[in-house]
Amino acid sequence: MIVGLSGGSPPRGDTAMPVDMRVRLGGVELPNPVLAAAGCAGAGREIAQFTDVARIGALITKSIMAEPRTGNPAPRLAETPSGLLNSVGLQGPGIDAFLQRDLPWLLSRGARVVVSIGGQTVREYAGLAARLSDAAGVSAIEVNLSCPSAPDAGRMFALDPQAAAGVVAAVRDGARRDIPVFAKLSADVTDIVAVAGACITAGADGLSLVNALLGMAIDTVTMRPALAGTYGALSGPAIRPIAVRCIWQVRQALPDVPIIGTGGVRTGLDALELMLAGATVVGIGTAIVHDPSACARVLRELEEELATIGVDRAADVTGQAHGSARRGRLARGLSRPA
Amino acid sequence: MQVRGTVLTVRRADAYHVLTLVAPAIATRFRPGQFVTIAVGGPQTSMLGRRAFAVHDVRPDHGGTVEFVFEASGPGTAWLAGLRARDPLDVVGPLGRPFPIPRDPTSCLLLGVGYGSAPLYALAARLRERGCTVDFLLGAASADRMFGALTARRTGRSATFATADGSFGARGAVTGMLDQVITQARTEVIYACAPVPVLREVVLSASKYEVPVQAMVDVPMACGTGVCMGCVLPVTGTDGITRIVRACVDGPVFRGDLVRWDDMGTIPFDAVGAPRGGWGGEEPSHDRGVIRGVAPPGGHSHAG
Numbered sequence: 118m119i120v121g122l123s124g125g126s127p128p129r130g131d132t133a134m135p136v137d138m139r140v141r142l143g144g145v146e147l148p149n150p151v152l153a154a155a156g157c158a159g160a161g162r163e164i165a166q167f168t169d170v171a172r173i174g175a176l177i178t179k180s181i182m183a184e185p186r187t188g189n190p191a192p193r194l195a196e197t198p199s200g201l202l203n204s205v206g207l208q209g210p211g212i213d214a215f216l217q218r219d220l221p222w223l224l225s226r227g228a229r230v231v232v233s234i235g236g237q238t239v240r241e242y243a244g245l246a247a248r249l250s251d252a253a254g255v256s257a258i259e260v261n262l263s264c265p266s267a268p269d270a271g272r273m274f275a276l277d278p279q280a281a282a283g284v285v286a287a288v289r290d291g292a293r294r295d296i297p298v299f300a301k302l303s304a305d306v307t308d309i310v311a312v313a314g315a316c317i318t319a320g321a322d323g324l325s326l327v328n329a330l331l332g333m334a335i336d337t338v339t340m341r342p343a344l345a346g347t348y349g350a351l352s353g354p355a356i357r358p359i360a361v362r363c364i365w366q367v368r369q370a371l372p373d374v375p376i377i378g379t380g381g382v383r384t385g386l387d388a389l390e391l392m393l394a395g396a397t398v399v400g401i402g403t404a405i406v407h408d409p410s411a412c413a414r415v416l417r418e419l420e421e422e423l424a425t426i427g428v429d430r431a432a433d434v435t436g437q438a439h440g441s442a443r444r445g446r447l448a449r450g451l452s453r454p455a
Numbered sequence: 456m457q458v459r460g461t462v463l464t465v466r467r468a469d470a471y472h473v474l475t476l477v478a479p480a481i482a483t484r485f486r487p488g489q490f491v492t493i494a495v496g497g498p499q500t501s502m503l504g505r506r507a508f509a510v511h512d513v514r515p516d517h518g519g520t521v522e523f524v525f526e527a528s529g530p531g532t533a534w535l536a537g538l539r540a541r542d543p544l545d546v547v548g549p550l551g552r553p554f555p556i557p558r559d560p561t562s563c564l565l566l567g568v569g570y571g572s573a574p575l576y577a578l579a580a581r582l583r584e585r586g587c588t589v590d591f592l593l594g595a596a597s598a599d600r601m602f603g604a605l606t607a608r609r610t611g612r613s614a615t616f617a618t619a620d621g622s623f624g625a626r627g628a629v630t631g632m633l634d635q636v637i638t639q640a641r642t643e644v645i646y647a648c649a650p651v652p653v654l655r656e657v658v659l660s661a662s663k664y665e666v667p668v669q670a671m672v673d674v675p676m677a678c679g680t681g682v683c684m685g686c687v688l689p690v691t692g693t694d695g696i697t698r699i700v701r702a703c704v705d706g707p708v709f710r711g712d713l714v715r716w717d718d719m720g721t722i723p724f725d726a727v728g729a730p731r732g733g734w735g736g737e738e739p740s741h742d743r744g745v746i747r748g749v750a751p752p753g754g755h756s757h758a759g
Contacts, residue, residue, distance in 0.1 A: 163681040163704070167457055167547075185728035187699045190721050194677050194685035199501040201677065205684045208699060211728070345720065353503050406678040407494060407503045409547060410457055 136423040137430040138416075140174070142398050143297030143322040143375045145256050147174040147229060150431050151388060151416040154379045154400030155180055155233035155259060155301070155325075156205075158412070160219035161226065167409035171227030173416060174398055177377075178219070180235035180261040183244060185211040195334040195343040199381075200355035201403050202332050204346030207235055207264065212248050224254045233259040233301070237267040239287045246291035246298075257297045259377070260288050260321075263328045263350075275303035275328065278315035289320035299377055301325035302363075304356075309363050310370045323375035325400070326363045330356055353403040357381030361394045368395025368436050383411070385418025392431075393438035456480050460546040462538045463520055469599035471570050472536045473511070475522045481548045482519030485510055487578035488671060488708045491521060491548030492679035495531035504677035506531050507703070509574035509648065510549065521548070524573040524602060550679050551707045554578050554646055554669055560586035564642040564666075565611075566629060566657060568594045568649035570602045571673065578646060579610055588612045590640040594629030594649075598622040613640060630656040637664050644669065647711070655716035668711030674702045689715040689723050697726045 138149035155177040158164045170176055188208025195202040210219070215232075223230045232255050236242040242260065249255045262275035262284060274280045285300050292298055300316035302309060304327040313324055329350030334343040360380025367376065378396025381403070382388050388399040399419075404411040419431070428434055460478035467473075481491060492505035508523035527536040538544070557563075563582050565575040572593050579589045591607035591614040601623050607614040616624025617632050625632060630653060636642065642664070647657050648671040658668045676686040681704040690705070691697045691713045699722065700706070715723055722729050 157682055159682050167680070187722045187726050187728040187730070188684065188687070191685070191687050192675065192720075193687065194504070194675070194683060196502060196504045196677070199503065201503050201683075203683070203685070208684050208687070208728075354501075403503060406683045407500075407505060408457075408545070409678070409680050409682075 134429065136420055136428060137432075138420060138423075139430075140398055140432045142175075142377070143257060143299065144295075145175075145229075145297060147398065148172075149174045149416055149420075150392065150396075150398040151412055151419060152177055152231070152377065152398050152400045153405065153412050154402035155261065157402040157405040160215070161223045161228060162219075164405060164409055164412070165226065168411075168413040170223065173228075173412045175229040175231050175256055176223060177231040177259055177400060178215070178223075178233050179209055180207055180233040180264070181212050181215045181245065182207060182209055182235050183212055183241050185209065185214065190345040192343065192345055193349075195349060197332070197334060197351065197353075198355060200332075200351050200353035201406060202334055202344060202349030202351050203329070204344040204349040206346060212245055216248065216252050220252060220254065229256045230254060231257045231259050231299070233261050234288070235261040235264040236284075237264060239283050242284050243287040243291035246288040250291070250293035250296060255296055257299060257322075258288060258292055259299045259301050259325050260284060261301050261328070263301070263303045273303060273305075275301075275312065276306055278312045281312050282315040282319035285316045285319040285321045297322035299323045299325050299375075301328055301377075303328045303330070304359050304363050304380075305331050310366050313367045313371060313374070317371060317374055323377065323397075324367060324371075325377040325379060326367060326396075327356075327360050327380050330359065352381070354381040354383050354387075357387060357390075361390060364391060364394040364396050365438070368439060372436065372439075382415065383407075385415050385420070385422045388415050388419045389422055389434065392434045393436070395436045395439070397432075397435050456484070457545070457547045460521070460544045462540055462542040462544055463517065464540060465536060465538050468524065468602060471524050471526050471600075471602060472532075473522060473524050474535060474538070475520050476544055476546065477517045477519070478521045478546050478548075479517075479519030481546060482513040482515075482521050485513045485521065485549040485577075486553035487581050488554035488574060489549035489551050490679070490707060491523065491546050492550065492676070493535065494545035495534050497534075502531050502534075504531075505547070505679055506535070507550075507676040507679050509571075509671065509707070510577070511573040512577050521546070524570045526570065547679060551703060552705070554581075554671070554708050556581055556585055557587060557644065558585075560588070562590070562641050562643045563587045564590045564592060564636060564640060564645045566592045566594075566633075566645055566647040566649065567602075568629060568653050569596070569600050571648035571650070571671075572602050572607070574648055574671065575646065576603055576606050576610070583610075588640075590636060590642065591615065592617075592629050592632060592636050593624075594618065594653075595623070596620065629653065630660060633657060633660045637661070637666060642666055645711075647671065648673070651716070651719055654711065654714075655719075658711035658714070658716060662712065669708055670711040670714060671708045672702050672706055672714070674707075676703050679703045689718045689721070689726055691715060697723055699726055699728075
């Protein structure tokens, strides 16, 4: 890390007090704000040999559904500039296998577990919330609203404030009161603040912003869609500016709502950017595909970065970009990083 | 393991490139059939998928080197081909289930197409240590795409070659030579690394002689660790139940008779969790078995 001095206060660095990385997320205390995002850390086992799952803030599971699902046929992945398109189609073992096998394993490793749930009907979501409430050790529930709604001809719940709110209300009803519920929203909407507001009114304790965006690639050799599922979800650094924009907009409209920021975070500086926009914690997703130790690395980089800036508590940077410019890096006598 | 390897050499081998890197932690843990993944394009790369390569060989030099073979066919592999000695490389491995090795001396046929033959030479060495005999059957589009023919000739009890254009060995496909080789060599097990359509035919031919096939599948991967769910294929478990499994963690070596070759690129209706009459199933599934569990025979449980 190269951070030059332009006069003013001395750098914090080696001699600085360690940064207090603890954060509170919807009433849950986490040791740090770096989480593994849903869908990119499996159920934890896959990344465990590269990242100590107990060290990261929390692990958000791949979306769990009521029944086992095969997902879509291959090809499921296409590489795009600074992004990945996927049409995995929510392949998963179902809630029974998750509760029997994956959740106990994660808890035995000392991980804090946020369970992402997906469904095709409001009732399926509510049932999952109830099942998770009977299990010990679930830190929070993240509601993946980017699932196709069966009664609505496969339209994503997240596209419509009312449909999203309906799911959130049912999950909040079905879940134990002490388990916070986070609604994960799609950026593929005209007005994300409207969907966010509807979810909070429906009882969500916080929001996850944002899910992967709908995209498509065509194989110019076969002249057919590159993915068997035709469309795919675009993730990775390519979508980071969209995530920052959505987090910013929602933070401005709903300044007290805790936000799990996800979207293209690859480095500690990227994580800092999302926190400055308003994220309480940051999820690492596609970066794990590229670097299986990404969570541990981003956590280390973020901590170093905060120490360099001279921040005492990680929680203090959340939403700072909305404040006065004089609070910035330059005001602290530090130049911009290259 | 994820390590920062160091490039030792990148050399040309006709149509292919051979990259040797110093990575002792991976070299010492490697078993034939396993692979490594490489992050390509440098720290600020726009290419997020890791590139997966079957390991060709490991050697004790420099504390431990790892060698793999590739064709510079896209921007990621072109970047690799342009690396120089001492360049650093982000390497993860060894990954995947290795080839199972017979306990007793066995007549083994090693079949490779193109640079699919690369992982077979380390396997051959291991098989010979166990007292097995090794015959090679190698195919390629043309002579410059035949990898390791000299080694095959030198180390195999027999070596048979076929090229599509007839520029090396017989003219035609390896599958056309298979009956003859199996009969002459009295093959008891086949180890194959080839494109999926070839593997399918090999498994079909071998079944006539009741010869088991250990097939290393070549399917696109993006992570190699099991998180991206990209490299899936339908495989029947030893319990008779078909699951959609990941080649990177459940393979890349599979028992040939358990892969649903005709259903590659599809979701068979009888797979665990397959949609039943619409998007996702309304009917409850009777099986809630684990996704994993497609262990190759031979007692190898180590998953890398």
